[in-house]
Amino acid sequence: MAIKYELVHVDKNSGARLGVLHTPHGSFETPIFMPVGTQATVKTLSSKEIKEVSDGLILGNTYHLWLQPGDDIVKEHGGIRGFMKWDGALLTDSGGFQVFSLADIRNISEEGVTFKHHLSGATLNLTPEKAIEIQNNLGADIIMSFDECPPFHSDYDYMKDSVLRTIRWAKRGKEVHQFPEKQALFGIVQGGPYKDLRKMCIEELTKIDFPGYSIGGLSVGETKKEMYDMLEYLKDYMPKDKPRYLMGVGSPDDLIMGVLNGIDMFDCVLPTRIARHGSAMTSNGKIVIKNKLYEKDMGPLDSNCDCFVCKNHTRSYIRHLFKGKEMLGQRLVSYHNLYFLKNLMKQIREAIKEDRLLEFKEEFFKKYYG
RNA sequence: GGAGGGGUAGCGAAGAGGCUAAACGCGGCAGACUGUAAAUCUGCUCCCAACGGGUUCGGCGGUUCGAAACCGUCCCCCUCCA
Numbered sequence: 001m002a003i004k005y006e007l008v009h010v011d012k013n014s015g016a017r018l019g020v021l022h023t024p025h026g027s028f029e030t031p032i033f034m035p036v037g038t039q040a041t042v043k044t045l046s047s048k049e050i051k052e053v054s055d056g057l058i059l060g061n062t063y064h065l066w067l068q069p070g071d072d073i074v075k076e077h078g079g080i081r082g083f084m085k086w087d088g089a090l091l092t093d094s095g096g097f098q099v100f101s102l103a104d105i106r107n108i109s110e111e112g113v114t115f116k117h118h119l120s121g122a123t124l125n126l127t128p129e130k131a132i133e134i135q136n137n138l139g140a141d142i143i144m145s146f147d148e149c150p151p152f153h154s155d156y157d158y159m160k161d162s163v164l165r166t167i168r169w170a171k172r173g174k175e176v177h178q179f180p181e182k183q184a185l186f187g188i189v190q191g192g193p194y195k196d197l198r199k200m201c202i203e204e205l206t207k208i209d210f211p212g213y214s215i216g217g218l219s220v221g222e223t224k225k226e227m228y229d230m231l232e233y234l235k236d237y238m239p240k241d242k243p244r245y246l247m248g249v250g251s252p253d254d255l256i257m258g259v260l261n262g263i264d265m266f267d268c269v270l271p272t273r274i275a276r277h278g279s280a281m282t283s284n285g286k287i288v289i290k291n292k293l294y295e296k297d298m299g300p301l302d303s304n305c306d307c308f309v310c311k312n313h314t315r316s317y318i319r320h321l322f323k324g325k326e327m328l329g330q331r332l333v334s335y336h337n338l339y340f341l342k343n344l345m346k347q348i349r350e351a352i353k354e355d356r357l358l359e360f361k362e363e364f365f366k367k368y369y370g
Numbered sequence: 371g372g373a374g375g376g377g378u379a380g381c382g383a384a385g386a387g388g389c390u391a392a393a394c395g396c397g398g399c400a401g402a403c404u405g406u407a408a409a410u411c412u413g414c415u416c417c418c419a420a421c422g423g424g425u426u427c428g429g430c431g432g433u434u435c436g437a438a439a440c441c442g443u444c445c446c447c448c449u450c451c452a
Contacts, residue, residue, distance in 0.1 A: 038406050059405075097405045105407090118407050149405075188405090219404040247405035254404070270404045277403065277410065292399070322409095330409060 002141060002184040003211055005030075005243045005264070012355040015235050015262040016348075021243055023141040024182060025081070025089040026056050029349055030243065030264040033255065033341045034091060035272065039064050040074065040084040042338075043272050044331045047085045053307070053338035055345065056088035059267050062134050062144075063095035063126065067117065071137035079139025090140035091267070094131045094173075096147035096188065097248070100220060108148060110165065128169035129176045132185070136178050143177075144214060145170040147188040152222040159192045166190050167204045174208055184211040186245060192217055193226060195233050202237045213238055214245040215263070219254065227254070231261035238262065252281065252344055252368055256361050259348050271337035276330045278322050281340045285368050289333065294319045307339035 002024060009018040019030040035042045035054050038061040042050050050058060060080045065071055077083035080090055099106060099113050107114045112127030131146035147166040150159060170187045177185050187205035191197035205213060215234060218227045231246070238244045243264045249255065250268020258266060271281065278290040282302035287294075289301065300310035301318065309318075309332045321329030344364075351360035 036406065043406080044409085061406080064406080091405095093405045098407090100405090102407070144405080147405095214405080216405070221404095245405090250404055266405095268404050269406045269408090273406070273408065273410085274403060276408080279403085288401080290400095325409080327409070 001211060002180065002182050003243070005212070005241065007240065009353060011352045011357045013358050014260045016259045016352045016357045017244075017262055017264055018349055018352040019243070019264055021057075021264070023057070023089045023184075025087070025141055028055055028057055028089070031255075031259045031345055031348055031352075032057060032265055033250065033345045034059050034265065034267040035338050036267050036269045037084070037086075038269075039068070040080050042334075043276065044327070044334050045338075047087075049335055050086065050338075051088065053335055053342055054088070055342055058086065058088065058090060060090060060092045060138060060140060061095070061098075062092055062131055062138065063098040063115075065138060066095070066126075066134045067124070071134045075137040075139070079137070081139060089142075091142040092135050092138050092140040092144065093247070094135065094144035094146040094188075095126050096131075096144065096149050096216065099147075100149035100151070103151075108165075110168075112146070112169075113148075128172040132173045132177050136183065140183060142184045142186060142212065145173045145185060145187050145210075147190060147216055149216050149220065150190065150192060152192050152217060152220050152226070154192055156194060156197075159190075159194055159197055163190050163197050163201050167201060167208075170205060170210075171208050174210070186210055186212040186214045188214040188216040188247070189234070189238075190217045193222070193230065195230075198230065198234060199237055202234070202239075206239055210242070212243040212245060214247050216247045218246065219248045219268075224254070224257075228257050228261070231258060231263070235262045250341065252341070253365065255341070255344065256348065256357075256364060259352070260357060260361065271341055272334045275333035275337045278329075278333070280318075280333050281337050283340075283367055285370065289315060289319050289329075290322045291319070301333070301336050302340065305336065305340060305343070307336050309333070309336040309339075 004022040006020040007017060021028045021030050032055050034057045036059045040060055065074055074080055074083045105116045105118060112125055115124045117124055128146040135143040146169050148162050150162045174185060187210040189201045191201050244262060245265035246258045246263040248268055249258055249266050250270040255266055279286055279288050280301045283304040294315040297315035299315055301315060302310055318329055318332055351357040
């Protein structure tokens with residue numbers, strides 16, 4: 001088996017799990033947050049910097065690397081790890097999210113999904129088998145089944161068809177997976193807001209038997225309450241001896257709520273995207289560093305942070321970089337935001353260890369959201 | 371001295387009698403962003419006690435029911451010829 005999940009402790013007052021995830025490229029304490037590096041780069045950061053602001057596990061993307069430069073070229077480099085000179089562990093998404101995000105240039109059938117390349121106009125066929133083949137070439141430690149990520153509020157009949165198809169696709173993918181001993185293939189739970197579909201999906205995926213399970217189709221436009229309700233429901237049905245990965249979630253409140261509902265792994269573009277757009281996460285809430293308010297602010301982004309950026313640069317300087325369209329601004333805030341989440345996850349793990357995650361949540365929310 | 375061209379909101383630049391408080395771009399201010407088609411997108415940006423009102427298009431004076439637009443005059447800028 002490529003990975004092994006070890007459940008170390010469950011918070012006595014919540015369902016939060018403390019564990020260790022063993023992979024071919026390192027063992028990681030969970031819950032863990034994984035920065036997203038879609039095109040074999042966590043945007044703006046070098047692999048050395050990624051190492052400093054992550055816990056050693058990051059994401060790559062099947063669809064984008066398949067289109068460019070092509071998984072064959074990545075394979076020649078020894079996979080994504082060799083390509084981007086990343087010596088930590090890796091997880092790749094299957095392209096399932098692109099079925100959602102590129103909805104207007106794709107077509108779904110039983111066989112797979114046809115995309116129209118947004119640049120060349122070429123027609124591209126991504127099937128469950130192809131997605132696994134590409135991921136075999138990309139060489140991540142953890143890979144995803146090809147799924148359809150449908151809009152949360154799709155109607156019941158559509159959702160049911162979609163979930164059943166996603167289950168069939170998961171099975172097809174597993175059957176062609178070449179290196180189960182090197183790469184752990186996860187199944188992805190879909191079903192939108194429909195609890196019976198979600199439950200059925202977990203049960204069917206569990207029958208196929210995967211080394212880990214992802215929860216997809218959340219944080220795609222539904223309300224936080226809808227997402228939290230679903231997480232609470234799913235908590236009791238997810239296999240306890242396997243890692244649980246909530247895909248695409250990364251705002252501080254959602255991370256805490258996810259952990260409280262038994263999630264072990266998260267990834268999200270939010271910290272790096274809002275950083276590039278000029279917002280920083282701080283222990284007192286999100287700030288828009290571009291604002292005039294910070295023109296003469298001599299303090300660090302977050303006075304409670306000990307990252308390189310906070311130890312060395314003022315808010316005034318970082319605002320200046322943004323106003324001057326200097327790319328260092330985007331780099332510095334990306335660095336800080338990822339470090340902030342890394343630190344948040346560390347605090348969460350410590351709180352679980354001491355059975356006080358609920359108290360931690362209260363304190364954190366009070367400071368972060370006022 | 372002669373011949374043309376031009377002066378529009380913080381800047382650049384449309385508009386050539388009513389649909390114009392004046393397109394568009396930049397700049398400025400604010401907001402959004404959740405398995406990355408995102409260094410992106412959205413809103414506001416003459417003044418005010420603002421679902422209404424008040425002042426604008428170099429200055430002044432006219433024509434007209436009505437002018438940033440037409441006429442006169444003055445001021446300033448640019449190009450060419452002496």
